[in-house]
Amino acid sequence: MLPNKLVDTYRGVFGSYVFRFISGYAFWLSISVFLLLGIIYSLYARDIYRDIEQQLDYELGQIHDHYVEGGVLRARQYVQTHGAEITAPKLLYSLLASDGELHGNVGPPPVLEDFEFAWAGLNFQTFNYQEHGQDLRFAAVTRGYDDGSELLVGLSLIPAEDKIQLMFDLLLRGTVVTILLGVIGGAVISSKLLRQVEAFNTIIRKILAGDLSKRLPINRYSGDFREMEININKMLDRLQELMAGVRRVSDNIAHDLRTPLTRLRNHVAQLELSGGGHKEEIIASLSTEADELLATFNAALKIAQIETGNRQSEFNRHDFTTTILDVIELYEPVAAEKRIRISDNLPREASIEGDRDLLFQVVANLLDNAIKYTGEGGLIEIILQQDADRLKLQFRDNGIGIPLADRHRVFERFFRVEASRSEYPGNGLGLSLVAAVVDYHQGKIDLYDNNPGLCVSVDLPRST
Amino acid sequence: MQPEASSVYNARRLSKYPNNEGKVVTMAENASSRPKIILLVEDDKNVAEFICNGLRDNGYIVDHVGDGDQGLRRAKQGQFDTMIIDRMLPRRDGLSIIQSLRAADIQTPVLILSALGEVDDRVKGLKVGADDYLVKPFAIEELLARVEVLIRRGEVGHAETRLTVGDLEMDLLTHKVTRAGEVFNLQPREYRLLEYLMKHAGQVVTRTMLLENVWDYHFDPQTNVIDVHISRLRQKIDKGFDNQLLHTVRGTGYVLNAPE
Structure with a gap:
C-alpha cells in the first residue's frame, strides 16, 4: 500500500484542475494538429498524383497521335526516342493490335487494378511490373480503338510514392513535436496562472481568518489580472471601511448607553438604600432616564428604517414654507428663553413632493441644534431659496460651530463633538436622522463655516 | 425645564389609586360608574400581558384574543367601549378587521398598534377607519392616555360651543378665553393647545398626542419643546390664581383639571 501522503499527492496532481486542464488541452491540441497536418498531407498527395495523371494523359495523347499517324511503327519509334528521356517516372507502353499481336515494352499485358485513391478524382489504374526482379507499381491509362486494338501507357509511381512517404514522415514528426511543445507550454502557463490563483487563495484565507488589512500584490503588467487584483483590493478597502464604521458605531452605542444605564443602575441601588423619603423622586428620575434610553433606541431604529428605505411612507406634495x-x-x-432671535427669509410658497412629517423632523432637528449650540442673545437665520426643480434650505447661526476635523463625522450615528459631549445634552443621532431623511429624499446636505458659527445647507429636489 | 413642585403628580400613584387623593380622578372610573370594556387583539403574548395588566390596573375590563379571525368575530359579537388591534396578526390583518367592522357599521373607536420597523402605514391605518395609531414599543402611560381619549370620544356626541373647566371658560365661537372674569389674550397656537386640553379635561394627554393634534405633525422632538409651550400657557391661565388648573404628570404628559 502506498503511504497516505503519496496518495494525497497523487490525488492532488491528477485530481487537480491543472491536470484536467492540461489533459483536455493536449487532447484538443492533438486533434487539431492531426487534422491540420492530415489536410496538408492529403492535398500534397493529391497534387502529386494529379501530376502523374496529367503526364499519363499527355503521353497517351502523344503515342495515340503517332499511332494514328504512322501505325505501330511510329508509336514504337516515339516511345524509343522519347521514352528514354523519361527515366523517373519510367514510361511504359503496350499496344495490343487488332490482329492479336502485342507491341510495346511492357511484356505480356499487365493485370490492371483500380487505384485506391480513385475517389479523389484521379482517373488512372495501377499495375505491377517486374524489373530486375523487383515489383514496381505503375500508374496506367488505356485507350481502345474501333478496330479492336488497345493502347496502354504506364508511368512509374515509385518516385511519387517516395515523395509522399517523405512528406508523411515529416508531418508525423512535426505533429509529435508540436503536441509535445504545446503541452509543455500549456502546462507552464497554466501552472503559472494556478500559482497566482493559489497566491490569491492564500491571502483570501488570511483575510477570512480575520486579518482585514491584507491586500493582494498588484501585478506589474497591465491586464485582466492586474485589474482583478485592483478591484479585489478596492472591495477589501470598502469592506474594511464598513467594518470600521460598524465597529465605531457599536463602540459609540456601548459608550453612550453605558452612562445612562450606569446612572439608572445607581438610582436603583439608591432606591434599595433609601428609607422611603426620596423614593418617589428616585422612581420618577428612573423612568425619565429609561425614557431617554428608549428614545435613543427608537431614533436609532428610525434612522435604520429610513436608510434601508423600507418605510414606504407616503410622499405627497405640500408647501415647505408652511412646514418651516x-x-x-x-x-x-x-x-x-435664550433670547435668540430667529430671522427667516422664505418664499411665499415652495411646494415639494416628500414625506411631510420627516421633512418637519429635518427642519426641527436643525433648528433644535442651532438653538442648542448658539449662545444667549444669538441669531439664527433660516433661508429658503427655490428654482425650477430644487429647494435650497440654509441654517446660519453664530454659535460655537463645528471644528473642521469633525465636520464630516457629525452625520455618523452617535458621533458627538468631543467638547460638546458633557456640556450639551443629546444622543448624537439628530444629524444622522437629518442626513438619512435628506438622503431618502435624494437631497444633499453640507456644512460650512459661518465665521463664527455654522451654516447648514440642505439641497432638496422638489419632486422625486 | 423643571415644572413647579405643586403641579407635579406621580403618574404611577395617580393611575393606581385614582380616588385616594380626591383631587385628581383619572382613567376608567371617572366618567361613569360602569367599568369600561376593551377588546385587545394581539398575538404577541408578552405584549398582550403587558397591555392587559396595564389596563386592568386602571379599572378596565379586558377581553383578549390572539388572532385576526377570532378578533373580528369577537368584535362583531360584543359591546366594547374601545378596541386595541395589532397591525400584524395571524390569519387576518389588523387593517382588514377594521375595514370589515366599518363596513358592518360598527363605529367603536379603534387604536392600531404597529411594531417599529414594519411598514409605516399610519395614513393607511387612519384611512381604513382607525381612530388612533401607536407604534411599539410604547410607554403604558401613552397607551392609557390614548385609550381614555378614545372612550370619551365615543361618549361626547353633541357639538359644544362653550368649554368650561372650573372657572376657566372658552367660547368656541368668539374664541374668547376668560378665567374668573379676566380675559386672556392667546396666540392662535396657545388657543388650540388650550382648546385641546379643555376638550380632554381630566384626561392625561401626552406630548406626542399634543404634537399630533395641536401641531398636526408626527415626529420625535429632540428636546421637550412642548414643555415650554405649556409653561407659557400656564403663565397666562394659572399665574396669580390660587388653584392651579394645568398640571404636569411626570413621565407622561399633562392634565387640565378643575379643582374639587
Missing part, C-alpha cells in the same frame, strides 16, 4: 414656519413657531419659545 410651523417649526419656527414650535421652537420660538425655546429660542426666546
